[in-house]
Amino acid sequence: MPQAEAASRDAPMIETRGLSRRFGDFHAVSDVDLRVAPNQVHSVIGPNGAGKSTLFNLLAGALAPTRGTIAFAGRDVTRLPDAERVHLGMARSFQITSLFAQLTVRENLRLAAQAVMRGRAACFWKPVASLGEAADIADGLLARLGMQRLAGLPAGTLAHGQQRMLEVGMCLAARPRLLLLDEPTSGMGVDDLPMMRELIRDAARDHTVVLIEHNMGIVLTISDRITVMAQGRVLAEGTADQIRGHPDVQRAYLGTGALS
Amino acid sequence: MSLYLLQIFNGVGIGMLYFLIAVGLSIIFGLLRFVNFAHGAFFMVGAYLAYAVSVSLGMGFWSALAAVPALVFVLAVALERVLLRRAYRLSHMAQILLTFGLSMILQELAIVIWGTDGLHMPTPDALGGVVEWGGFIYPKYRLFVMAFTAALAGLLWWLLEGTRLGAVVRAGSEFGDMTALLGHDIPRVFMLVFGLGAALAALAGVLAAPIRGVEPFMGLDGLSIAFVVVVIGGMGSFAGALVGGLLVGVLQSVLSSVWPEMARPVIYLCMALVLLTRPYGLFGRG
Amino acid sequence: MRDTALRAADLLAAPILLAVLPFVLPSYDQATEVIVFAIAVLGCNLLLGYTGLLSFGQGIFFGVGAYAAGYAGSQLGLGLPAMLAAGALLGMAAALFVGAFAIRQRGVYFVMLTLAFAQLFYFLAYTYRDVTGGDNGMTDVPRPPIALPGGAALDLGSAPAFYVFCAALFLLAFFGLRRVIDSPFGSTLVAIRENETRAAAVGYSVRGFKLAAFAFSGLLTGLAGALHAPFLGIATLTTIDVTMSQAILIMTLIGGGGTLAGSLAGALFYVVLSSWLSAFWPRWPMLIGFLLVAISLCAPGGLWGWLQNALLSRRQPGEVRDAAG
Numbered sequence: 001m002p003q004a005e006a007a008s009r010d011a012p013m014i015e016t017r018g019l020s021r022r023f024g025d026f027h028a029v030s031d032v033d034l035r036v037a038p039n040q041v042h043s044v045i046g047p048n049g050a051g052k053s054t055l056f057n058l059l060a061g062a063l064a065p066t067r068g069t070i071a072f073a074g075r076d077v078t079r080l081p082d083a084e085r086v087h088l089g090m091a092r093s094f095q096i097t098s099l100f101a102q103l104t105v106r107e108n109l110r111l112a113a114q115a116v117m118r119g120r121a122a123c124f125w126k127p128v129a130s131l132g133e134a135a136d137i138a139d140g141l142l143a144r145l146g147m148q149r150l151a152g153l154p155a156g157t158l159a160h161g162q163q164r165m166l167e168v169g170m171c172l173a174a175r176p177r178l179l180l181l182d183e184p185t186s187g188m189g190v191d192d193l194p195m196m197r198e199l200i201r202d203a204a205r206d207h208t209v210v211l212i213e214h215n216m217g218i219v220l221t222i223s224d225r226i227t228v229m230a231q232g233r234v235l236a237e238g239t240a241d242q243i244r245g246h247p248d249v250q251r252a253y254l255g256t257g258a259l260s
Numbered sequence: 261m262s263l264y265l266l267q268i269f270n271g272v273g274i275g276m277l278y279f280l281i282a283v284g285l286s287i288i289f290g291l292l293r294f295v296n297f298a299h300g301a302f303f304m305v306g307a308y309l310a311y312a313v314s315v316s317l318g319m320g321f322w323s324a325l326a327a328v329p330a331l332v333f334v335l336a337v338a339l340e341r342v343l344l345r346r347a348y349r350l351s352h353m354a355q356i357l358l359t360f361g362l363s364m365i366l367q368e369l370a371i372v373i374w375g376t377d378g379l380h381m382p383t384p385d386a387l388g389g390v391v392e393w394g395g396f397i398y399p400k401y402r403l404f405v406m407a408f409t410a411a412l413a414g415l416l417w418w419l420l421e422g423t424r425l426g427a428v429v430r431a432g433s434e435f436g437d438m439t440a441l442l443g444h445d446i447p448r449v450f451m452l453v454f455g456l457g458a459a460l461a462a463l464a465g466v467l468a469a470p471i472r473g474v475e476p477f478m479g480l481d482g483l484s485i486a487f488v489v490v491v492i493g494g495m496g497s498f499a500g501a502l503v504g505g506l507l508v509g510v511l512q513s514v515l516s517s518v519w520p521e522m523a524r525p526v527i528y529l530c531m532a533l534v535l536l537t538r539p540y541g542l543f544g545r546g
Numbered sequence: 547m548r549d550t551a552l553r554a555a556d557l558l559a560a561p562i563l564l565a566v567l568p569f570v571l572p573s574y575d576q577a578t579e580v581i582v583f584a585i586a587v588l589g590c591n592l593l594l595g596y597t598g599l600l601s602f603g604q605g606i607f608f609g610v611g612a613y614a615a616g617y618a619g620s621q622l623g624l625g626l627p628a629m630l631a632a633g634a635l636l637g638m639a640a641a642l643f644v645g646a647f648a649i650r651q652r653g654v655y656f657v658m659l660t661l662a663f664a665q666l667f668y669f670l671a672y673t674y675r676d677v678t679g680g681d682n683g684m685t686d687v688p689r690p691p692i693a694l695p696g697g698a699a700l701d702l703g704s705a706p707a708f709y710v711f712c713a714a715l716f717l718l719a720f721f722g723l724r725r726v727i728d729s730p731f732g733s734t735l736v737a738i739r740e741n742e743t744r745a746a747a748v749g750y751s752v753r754g755f756k757l758a759a760f761a762f763s764g765l766l767t768g769l770a771g772a773l774h775a776p777f778l779g780i781a782t783l784t785t786i787d788v789t790m791s792q793a794i795l796i797m798t799l800i801g802g803g804g805t806l807a808g809s810l811a812g813a814l815f816y817v818v819l820s821s822w823l824s825a826f827w828p829r830w831p832m833l834i835g836f837l838l839v840a841i842s843l844c845a846p847g848g849l850w851g852w853l854q855n856a857l858l859s860r861r862q863p864g865e866v867r868d869a870a871g
Contacts, residue, residue, distance in 0.1 A: 289654070295654045295657075343839075343843075346843060347842070347843070350842070352653050352654050352657075353600050353657075354842040354843075355842070356600060356654070356657055357799075357838050357839075357841060357842040358838070358839055358842035358843065360792075360838060361834075361835040361836065361837070361838025361839040361841075361842065362835065362839060363835075364792075364831055364832065364834060364835030364838065365832050365835035365836060365839070367831075368829045368831050368832035368835065369832070371829060372829050372832075480665075480788060481665075483661070484661060484662050484665040487658040487659070487661060487662045488662055490658075491655070491658065491659065491662070495655070521673040521674070522673070524669040524673070525666050525669045525670050525673065528662055528663065528665060528666035528669075529666070531659075531662060532647050535647050535650050535651070535659070536647070536650075539650050539651065
């Protein structure tokens with residue numbers, strides 16, 4: 001979906017101001033100002049407990065913030081529930097695989113595609129097959145993911161790496177503007193990583209991608225911009241080169257050379 | 261004496277009994293994450309055993325008050341050990357069906373032994389009659405119930421907040437694995453807590469018996485009311501069970517004079533109202 | 547493949563089963579009773595088997611349907627179609643009311659709420675005895691003949707005639723429900739059952755769908771109740787008490803699945819068991835209790851695949867607290 005690059009260059013896809021979330025006395029996310037430019041891959045990294053997942057859930061709408069605002073493509077979505085954000089063009093994947101395990105791979109994708117077709121998804125008198133568009137999208141994604149031969153298998157029986165790919169696939173099925181990917185490579189074997197990297201890179205051509213990742217290899221090679229979080233706050237932000245050499249960031253990672 | 265004042269007093273008394281039933285359910289779910297649809301059955305069993313001990317065996321009310329909760333404690337612990345422990349790893353739906361089936365079995369057992377008609381349990385002689393204090397006239401037994409349950413509530417509060425066992429119980433509900441690692445015997449704690457919850461419900465049954473009589477369907481009634489109290493007060497909350505119980509009790513009692521038809525239904529409507537405005541209950545933590 | 551075979555079997559089995567039923571049972575009346583409850587099972591199964599919602603409140607909709615039909619027939623003098631429509635629609639209304647509240651909670655709380663509402667409606671029916679007849683019930687519920695175009699009338703007074711009528715309605719209900727299940731709406735219900743968090747994350751308004759499922763369930767269960775009233779000629783408190791909710795639930799658990807045979811089997815089992823056993827052991831519900839305990843612990847597999855999955859499923863990973871409350 002080519003957008004008018006000049007017009008959208010100034011309008012961020014995601015913009016948060018003072019975004020905070022606390023649980024009792026624990027401040028999971030404090031005062032985060034985040035700007036994600038459209039059609040970019042923006043990664044969020046940080047040591048464990050930095051608040052990345054909480055930030056994610058706030059962006060996706062699974063959690064409500066205790067302070068601050070979130071704007072999506074210029075529109076305030078702070079109070080909008082997660083299901084509604086999908087209809088605006090936001091899709092998220094889960095860090096711990098959450099699929100419709102008993103249903104087939106194809107049905108998982110079809111359901112994800114169907115969800116955004118509001119009225120037609122609620123239709124109760126026509127057979128599912130009549131909603132051909134959702135099925136077509138599912139089939140298209142099966143080809144794109146290279147999973148055609150897995151189409152009829154229950155999603156829960158797939159190998160872990162394949163399930164992670166399917167997670168991302170389900171996001172794509174919603175034909176969103178923004179992809180929120182929560183540690184997509186989590187638990188994936190080294191052999192599967194290139195496939196995921198290519199998928200994300202491919203997706204980034206037509207979508208904005210916000211990525212939480214621990215795998216520095218992926219982060220540093222595909223990110224246009226990186227935000228580093230620690231203890232609920234933004235520690236640093238910049239391009240891969242800027243982050244790599246940043247002293248605070250190195251300290252936050254205990255100087256283990258994890259960034260090299 | 262003013263009718264309203266009388267009913268409010270009645271309501272507090274009933275409300276404390278509701279609290280006793282609800283707090284057991286609340287603790288059991290809050291700690292064990294186990295759904296016990298047989299909880300009301302313990303209430304019923306308590307009442308029937310009280311009848312058996314005090315009337316059938318002729319041992320009197322006070323023996324029943326002491327013995328019945330202990331008996332039910334043992335029964336509940338045995339059930340937990342033998343049957344319910346297997347259900348912890350199952351889904352909530354399985355637990356519901358299991359305990360509901362259990363409650364049916366217990367209810368039918370009660371009917372087999374005592375028949376379907378309600379039984380009358382007399383108030384103990386020492387607590388018969390009324391107290392007269394100026395213009396204030398009130399049945400001695402109901403005053404006793406209020407005082408006794410209030411003392412019990414205080415004891416429970418101390419147990420939960422002030423003792424090491426209570427701390428373990430509270431910790432176990434939030435950090436089960438960690439608490440186990442620290443060396444506490446979680447299954448044993450669960451078993452004891454389950455027994456305690458059941459014993460409290462049974463105790464409520466003993467105390468309630470002279471007031472409302474004993475009949476086989478009081479288990480379902482107790483369970484439903486416990487649910488309402490817990491929804492209103494908030495699951496897992498001691499204060500919630502107390503406030504919820506009192507609220508429901510007073511509301512029900514006052515209405516039974518003012519608008520008798522709605523006395524029963526209104527508590528459920530109250531529950532619906534709370535659901536609309538505060539889904540986690542008055543004191544619930546999300 | 548297996549699915550298509552099952553569906554074909556259903557289609558063929560339908561007329562055979564329904565034709566045979568009254569001869570397998572002692573009377574047409576008992577066969578009618580099975581059919582009426584089988585319709586209620588359809589309603590319960592939509593919630594339990596397809597949406598994953600365990601409702602202890604099906605008796606509410608059944609009873610409301612019965613009283614509504616009874617009132618329409620005995621007090622308002624309306625014809626049978628109007629009686630049935632009243633029962634079904636009021637059953638749906640009751641379901642929307644209960645659902646609107648119960649759906650605000652998930653899991654255990656949801657189940658608790660359905661039970662609490664069941665009690666509410668029971669007490670309301672008991673209290674407003676001017677309308678419902680209280681303990682005595684709403685008597686003189688008619689079974690008026692249905693006026694046909696051309697001046698003739700379909701007389702349903704005889705047991706065989708009413709049986710055929712109910713069986714026809716059952717088929718209608720069954721295939722109507724099938725159509726709903728096979729629609730995009732139906733596939734969404736399954737998604738909600740499988741992984742509610744995921745369904746919401748993918749963009750479904752879970753609450754809206756659950757409420758709609760309730761509406762359909764209420765419609766079907768209300769219809770069943772509306773048939774029950776003219777069947778017996780009376781609408782009593784037993785149609786709306788918790789025991790009825792229990793019974794419908796148990797029939798659904800036993801029958802299981804989405805097959806025609808399954809819903810008939812569950813109703814058949816319960817009706818036959820209760821009438822046969824109650825003759826010599828009034829405390830036969832105790833057996834039902836044992837059955838529930840057995841089902842929950844042993845989770846019979848195979849035939850009741852969805853039940854097994856429901857009973858053994860663990861909490862979904864990646865579940866995040868619902869921001870919308």
